Amino acid sequence: MRISVIGCGYLGAVHAAAMAELGHEVVGIDVDAAKIAMLSAGRPPFFEPGLPEILASSVASGRLRFTTDISAVADADVHFVAVGTPQSADGDAADLRFVDAAFRSLADHVKAGDLIVGKSTVPVGTAARLAEELAVAAPGVTLVWNPEFLREGFAVQDTIGPDRLVYGVPDGDAGERAARILDHVYANAVASGTPVIVADYATAELVKVSANAFLATKISFINAMAEIAEVTGADVTKLADAIGHDARIGRRFLNAGVGFGGGCLPKDIRAFSARARELGKGEAIAFLDEIDKINLRRRSRVVELVEQQLGGDIVGKRVAMLGLAFKPHSDDVRDSPALEVAIRLVEAGADVVATDPQAIESSRLRAPQLKFEHSLESALRGAEIVVLLTEWPEFVSLDPDEAGDLVASKRVVDGRNSLDPARWRAAGWQYTGLGR
Numbered sequence: 233m234r235i236s237v238i239g240c241g242y243l244g245a246v247h248a249a250a251m252a253e254l255g256h257e258v259v260g261i262d263v264d265a266a267k268i269a270m271l272s273a274g275r276p277p278f279f280e281p282g283l284p285e286i287l288a289s290s291v292a293s294g295r296l297r298f299t300t301d302i303s304a305v306a307d308a309d310v311h312f313v314a315v316g317t318p319q320s321a322d323g324d325a326a327d328l329r330f331v332d333a334a335f336r337s338l339a340d341h342v343k344a345g346d347l348i349v350g351k352s353t354v355p356v357g358t359a360a361r362l363a364e365e366l367a368v369a370a371p372g373v374t375l376v377w378n379p380e381f382l383r384e385g386f387a388v389q390d391t392i393g394p395d396r397l398v399y400g401v402p403d404g405d406a407g408e409r410a411a412r413i414l415d416h417v418y419a420n421a422v423a424s425g426t427p428v429i430v431a432d433y434a435t436a437e438l439v440k441v442s443a444n445a446f447l448a449t450k451i452s453f454i455n456a457m458a459e460i461a462e463v464t465g466a467d468v469t470k471l472a473d474a475i476g477h478d479a480r481i482g483r484r485f486l487n488a489g490v491g492f493g494g495g496c497l498p499k500d501i502r503a504f505s506a507r508a509r510e511l512g513k514g515e516a517i518a519f520l521d522e523i524d525k526i527n528l529r530r531r532s533r534v535v536e537l538v539e540q541q542l543g544g545d546i547v548g549k550r551v552a553m554l555g556l557a558f559k560p561h562s563d564d565v566r567d568s569p570a571l572e573v574a575i576r577l578v579e580a581g582a583d584v585v586a587t588d589p590q591a592i593e594s595s596r597l598r599a600p601q602l603k604f605e606h607s608l609e610s611a612l613r614g615a616e617i618v619v620l621l622t623e624w625p626e627f628v629s630l631d632p633d634e635a636g637d638l639v640a641s642k643r644v645v646d647g648r649n650s651l652d653p654a655r656w657r658a659a660g661w662q663y664t665g666l667g668r
C-alpha cells in the first residue's frame with residue numbers, strides 16, 4: 233500500500249520504518265529538516281533498539297523515503313498522523329497545535345477515497361471534531377482513530393507485532409471500508425491472529441488514555457504501598473511478588489521505585505483529568521491527580537534519602553548518578569525522574585556526576601548544569617554516594633566489590649529496587665531501596 237506518515241518522532245519514525253519493513257511504500261514527513269536529513273540517510277535521530285536495521289534496509293530498498301514537503305502525501309492513499317501532543321505550557325491539557333496543523337496541511341493534498349489515520353494520543357472528542365472539519369476541507373476522505381500502544385525500547389517489535397489493534401471508525405459503509413483498508417495495512421498482524429477491536433471514535437480515543445491511566449495507577453499503587461512500607465519496616469518488593477502471584481493482579485508494572493516518567497504516562501493522565509473536568513466529570517477520575525502526586529513524591533523521597541544517607545549535608549558531596557533516561561533501552565529524558573532528581577541534587581549543592589548508556593546527549597540539552605561521564609567507572613570514582621535511577625542492565629549487574637574499590641564511601645540508594653540488598657550489604661555497602 234502507499235502510505236504517508238506525518239510526524240517522525242519516537243512514534244512516527246518507527247511507524248514509517250515498520251510499515252516499509254512490512255512491504256508498503258512509505259513517505260515520512262516532518263517539519264524538522266535536520267531530523268529528515270538523518271532519517272533519509274537511514275540513521276535514526278534517537279536511540280531505539282532494532283530501528284537502525286529496519287530503517288537502513290527500507291531506505292536502501294527505496295520503499296521508504298523522508299521529506300519536509302507535505303505535498304508528497306499526494307503519492308499515498310493512507311495517511312498516518314503521528315505528531316506529538318505534549319502537555320500545554322499553561323496547564324494539564326494536551327496541546328493539540330501539532331495535530332491541528334497536520335490535519336490542516338494534509339487537507340490541501342489528499343484526495344477523495346483516501347484514509348487519514350490518527351495515531352497521536354488525543355483527548356476524547358478530538359476525532360469527531362476533526363472528522364467534521366475534514367468533511368468540509370477534504371470531502372470524501374475518511375478519518376480513523378488507531379491509537380498506538382508501543383513501548384519505547386520495544387517500539388519496533390510492538391509496531392510489527394502489536395498485542396491488539398484498535399480502529400475507531402465512523403458509522404456505516406465508510407467505517408467498514410476504512411476497517412478493511414487498515415486490515416490490509418496490518419495484514420501480517422491480522423493474519424497471525426492479533427485481536428482487532430473496531431469501535432467508535434470516542435471508544436478508540438478512550439482505550440488509549442485509559443490503558444495508560446491504568447498502567448500509571450498500577451505503578452503509583454505499588455509506590456503508595458512503598459510509602460507505607462517505609463514507615464512500617466515492610467518490604468514492598470516481597471509484597472509485590474506476593475500479590476503478583478494472584479493472576480487477577482499480576483506482577484508486571486508493580487515495580488516500586490522512583491516512579492514513572494517519559495513522554496506518555498505523566499502527560500496522558502494529566503490531559504485525561506483536564507478533559508474529564510471539561511466534560512463535567514472531573515470527579516470520575518479525580519484519583520488520577522492522586523496517582524500523579526504519589527508519583528512525584530517518590531522523586532522527593534529519593535532526594536531526601538540521599539540527604540539522609542549523607543548525614544544531612546550534601547553541599548559539595550560527590551554523587552554518582554547511574555541513569556538519566558526515563559527507563560532503560562531509551563535515550564528519552566522527557567519528564568524523566570532520574571534527570572529531575574539529578575537537577576534537584578545539583579540545586580541543593582551536591583557535586584553530581586551522571587552517566588547513562590544512551591541519554592547523556594539528550595540530558596545535556598535539557599540540563600547543561602549537570603556533569604556527565606560516559607564511563608561508568610569514571611562516574612563512580614570518588615563518589616560519596618551512588619544513586620541508581622534507571623535500571624540499565626550494566627548498572628543492575630554491577631559488581632559491588634569492584635564498585636566498592638572505586639567509590640570514596642560505600643553508600644547506595646537503589647531508586648529502582650533492582651539491586652540485591654543482601655549482596656551489596658555483604659560487600660560492605662550501606663544499601664537503601666525505596667519501600668524496602
Ligand code: UGA
Nearest residue numbers: 380381382383384451485486487491492493494496558559
Ligand atoms: C507507555 C505505555 O506502556 C505504552 O503502552 C504506550 O503506548 C506508551 O506509553 C505511549 O503512550 O506511547 P512508555 O512510555 O514507553 O510506554 O514506557 P513504560 O514502559 O510504560 O514505562 C513508563 C514509566 O514507568 C517508566 O519511567 C518506567 O520506569 C516506569 N515504571 C514501569 C515503573 O516505575 N514501574 C513499573 O513497574 C513499570
